[in-house]
Amino acid sequence: MTSDALKDALKQVKYPGFSRDIVSFGLVRSAGFTDGVAKVSLAITTSDPKVPLQLRNDVDRCLRAVPGVQETIIDIAVSAAKTPAAGxxxxxxxxxxxxxxxxxxxxxxxxxxxxxxxxxxxxxxxxxxxxxxxxxxxxxxxxxxxxxxxxxxxxxxxxxxxxxxxxxxxxxxxxxxxxxxxxxxxxxxxxxxxxxxxxxxxxxxxxxxxxxxxxxxxxxxxxxxxxxxxxxxxxxxxxxxxxxxxxxxxxxxxxxxxxxxxxxxxxxxxxxxxxxxxxxxxxxxxxxxxxxxxxxxxxxxxxxxxxxxxxxxxxxxxxxxxxxxxxxxxxxxxxxxxxxxxxxxxxxxxxxxxxxxxxxxxx
CATH class of the missing domain: 3.40.50.300 (P-loop containing nucleotide triphosphate hydrolases)
Incomplete structure (x- = not known):
């Protein structure tokens, strides 16, 4: 299982509230697979605490549907918006x-x-x-x-x-x-x-x-x-x-x-x-x-x-x-x-x- 294959699978995950996926948004920083474990790292900017939780659940559900994936490790780095415009x-x-x-x-x-x-x-x-x-x-x-x-x-x-x-x-x-x-x-x-x-x-x-x-x-x-x-x-x-x-x-x-x-x-x-x-x-x-x-x-x-x-x-x-x-x-x-x-x-x-x-x- 390659990193590109995992990223292709993650294109099914949409950013909450949008029709665009997290890969094309550039939010996936890394993706790897070892011994049945898929490890993904995301970086997002949001002030909504519901967004990281929803993304974690959606990514987990998506990865577990990939043949060979038994466990997932999902790391989400969240940067809070300091101002409305920066958000x-x-x-x-x-x-x-x-x-x-x-x-x-x-x-x-x-x-x-x-x-x-x-x-x-x-x-x-x-x-x-x-x-x-x-x-x-x-x-x-x-x-x-x-x-x-x-x-x-x-x-x-x-x-x-x-x-x-x-x-x-x-x-x-x-x-x-x-x-x-x-x-x-x-x-x-x-x-x-x-x-x-x-x-x-x-x-x-x-x-x-x-x-x-x-x-x-x-x-x-x-x-x-x-x-x-x-x-x-x-x-x-x-x-x-x-x-x-x-x-x-x-x-x-x-x-x-x-x-x-x-x-x-x-x-x-x-x-x-x-x-x-x-x-x-x-x-x-x-x-x-x-x-x-x-x-x-x-x-x-x-x-x-x-x-x-x-x-x-x-x-x-x-x-x-x-x-x-x-x-x-x-x-x-x-x-x-x-x-x-x-x-x-x-x-x-x-x-x-x-x-x-x-x-x-x-x-």
């Missing part, structure tokens, strides 16, 4: 880029809720708010939608990023527009070239976007994730210590039910939820009548069920769509409009939630 690391050793103050994931459970449009406008709103305080160029936007990158179009950016340095020390210089530094797979592939990759390649790309891009001094880096709870999401929490995540949903149950599952995923990996943003919340016609085209109350319901807050509601306006198609986000083209004002209010609320809380004075 997002399921065994990876990622660290934040030097000069980065805060990193926030923009996520959704399903596609079609306008998450990338939301991320682009939120980034521009943050740049405007921070710029008014004399902190220009302090916002970054990392497009992790590897298969369908749309951020370059929405940000009105074309071209290829330059590379500074050579070899292992080389750094990609992110492109910039509207006071936002941007990195996207869309800068690296042709429009007619589909990205057909498996999970490990996605993880490597996200690692490079975090570690091999010259982000410089940033107050906040927004990470636009693809829909779902797959490789991109899990790779990110293993690579970059996140200060939190913002869930984007539309009001109807078809979106909010899936968004809630996305929020539960972040809670499983100890990434705090900074809030829920309800997109396409309502439509106001030419007579000034407000219409709830996708229902009402979905955003606040998700926020309450996840124990977080509703950051704001973004109306359904053609100007938002048009801004994305033209490469001039509505926050930039119509800064005094209703849509821009909603994004700005969400930006201010997000910054307030990221601000350190004052320590009570002792007497």
């Amino acid at each position: 997002g690391n399921l065994g990876g050793s990622g660290s934040a880029p030097k000069g980065l103050k805060h990193s926030v994931a923009i996520a959704s459970g399903k596609g079609g809720v306008g998450k990338s449009t939301f991320a682009v406008n939120l980034a521009c709103a943050l740049a405007q708010v921070l710029g008014a305080e004399g902190r220009q160029g302090r916002v970054g936007l990392m497009d992790c939608d590897i298969y369908g990158p749309s951020v370059p179009l929405m940000m009105g950016i074309n071209g290829r990023p330059e590379v500074e340095g050579e070899g292992a020390d080389a750094l990609i210089i992110p492109l910039e527009n509207y006071g936002v530094k941007v990195m996207s797979m869309g800068f690296l592939v042709d429009d007619n070239t589909p990205v057909v990759w498996r999970g490990p390649m996605i993880m490597k790309t996200i690692q490079q976007f975090v570690q091999n891009v010259k982000w410089g001094e940033l107050d906040i880096l927004l990470v636009d994730l693809p829909p779902g709870t797959g490789d991109a999401q899990l790779s990110l929490v293993q690579t970059l210590p996140l200060d939190g995540a913002v869930l984007v949903t539309t009001p109807q149950a078809a979106a909010t039910n899936v968004a809630r599952k996305g929020g539960l995923m972040f809670q499983k990996v100890n990434v705090p939820l900074l809030g829920v943003a309800e997109n396409m919340s309502y439509f106001i016609d030419s007579a000034g009548q407000r219409h709830a085209l996708f229902g009402e109350g979905g955003g606040i319901a998700v926020a309450e069920r996840l124990g977080t807050t509703l950051l704001g509601q973004v109306p359904l306006l053609s100007a938002i769509r048009a801004g994305g198609d033209s490469g001039i986000p509505v926050v930039v083209s119509e800064p005094e409009g209703a849509a821009a004002q909603s994004f700005t209010a969400i930006a201010r609320s997000l910054l307030a939630r990221l601000a350190p809380r004052p320590t009570p004075e002792t007497t």
